[in-house]
Amino acid sequence: MEQNVSTTNGLPVITFDMMAAMCHNNRGIGYQGDLPWPKLKADFEYYLKTTSTHKKDSSLMIIHVHGRKSWAGCTELQASYGGVYHIVCSQSRDPSIKTHPNLLTVAGSVPEALEHIAELDRKGKVDSVWIMGGAGIYQECLSHPLCGRVYLTHVYKDFPSDTFFPHLDDNFREVKNDVISDTYHEENGISFEFKVYQNLRKCKTSI
Ligand SMILES: NC(=O)c1ccc[n+]([C@@H]2O[C@H](COP(=O)([O-])OP(=O)(O)OC[C@H]3O[C@@H](n4cnc5c(N)ncnc54)[C@H](OP(=O)(O)O)[C@@H]3O)[C@@H](O)[C@H]2O)c1
Numbered sequence: 001m002e003q004n005v006s007t008t009n010g011l012p013v014i015t016f017d018m019m020a021a022m023c024h025n026n027r028g029i030g031y032q033g034d035l036p037w038p039k040l041k042a043d044f045e046y047y048l049k050t051t052s053t054h055k056k057d058s059s060l061m062i063i064h065v066h067g068r069k070s071w072a073g074c075t076e077l078q079a080s081y082g083g084v085y086h087i088v089c090s091q092s093r094d095p096s097i098k099t100h101p102n103l104l105t106v107a108g109s110v111p112e113a114l115e116h117i118a119e120l121d122r123k124g125k126v127d128s129v130w131i132m133g134g135a136g137i138y139q140e141c142l143s144h145p146l147c148g149r150v151y152l153t154h155v156y157k158d159f160p161s162d163t164f165f166p167h168l169d170d171n172f173r174e175v176k177n178d179v180i181s182d183t184y185h186e187e188n189g190i191s192f193e194f195k196v197y198q199n200l201r202k203c204k205t206s207i
Pocket of ligand 1: 019021022028030031032033035066067070071073089091092093094107108109132
């Protein structure tokens with residue numbers, strides 16, 4: 001995988017990537033607080049591997065950024081796998097937000113979450129950053145200048161959905177998957193494909 005570093009005014013700044021899976025036709029990512037489809041083993045393994053493999057240095061932190069509801073749906077395995085760390089976005093800072101030893105902070109906004117990460121990065125502590133959804137967080141981060149790649153699983157079967165992945169604009173171009181060569185899978189009559197889109201927009205600012 002590429003190193004997740006960009007530059008602004010000649011100074012290195014960390015960029016972030018995004019991980020999501022959606023129904024190919026309606027772009028559904030969620031339904032009633034869960035995924036729209038029954039568990040897809042290969043997609044889950046790909047998700048764990050991709051978002052918990054260090055890109056630079058295994059002693060540094062991999063950070064996942066979640067919306068409050070997505071974090072509530074994370075299992076202990078997802079929260080702890082690979083020793084990743086988490087930031088949860090919540091305006092309400094709802095006191096019922098699940099605590100966890102690897103939860104770094106609850107941020108009141110996406111910029112606040114990214115500033116927290118930038119602070120850690122300035123101290124040389126960050127390996128890589130993943131935006132894990134849901135819908136509003138994806139939408140805001142897709143238009144952020146430090147958005148790098150979108151790792152998007154396309155599920156080629158329709159499922160009822162109430163939460164959707166935003167459309168990718170012309171700044172995103174599909175590129176070769178740098179995590180896995182075997183990108184097309186089928187389980188229990190559901191086919192799905194691991195696609196990767198690169199943001200071609202140039203980084204203009206720091207987080
Ligand atoms: N298929 C996938 O890849 C995927 C990935 C992630 C989630 N999902 C699914 O998507 C659904 C959950 O997503 P969702 O979009 O409904 O909810 P979500 O983004 O996970 O959580 C929404 C909450 O997060 C906080 N939040 C969101 N944007 C914020 C912002 N810009 N600043 C501050 N806080 C912010 C708010 O919390 P407060 O109300 O506390 O202010 C908001 O109510 C579930 O069904 C889940 O299974 C699917």
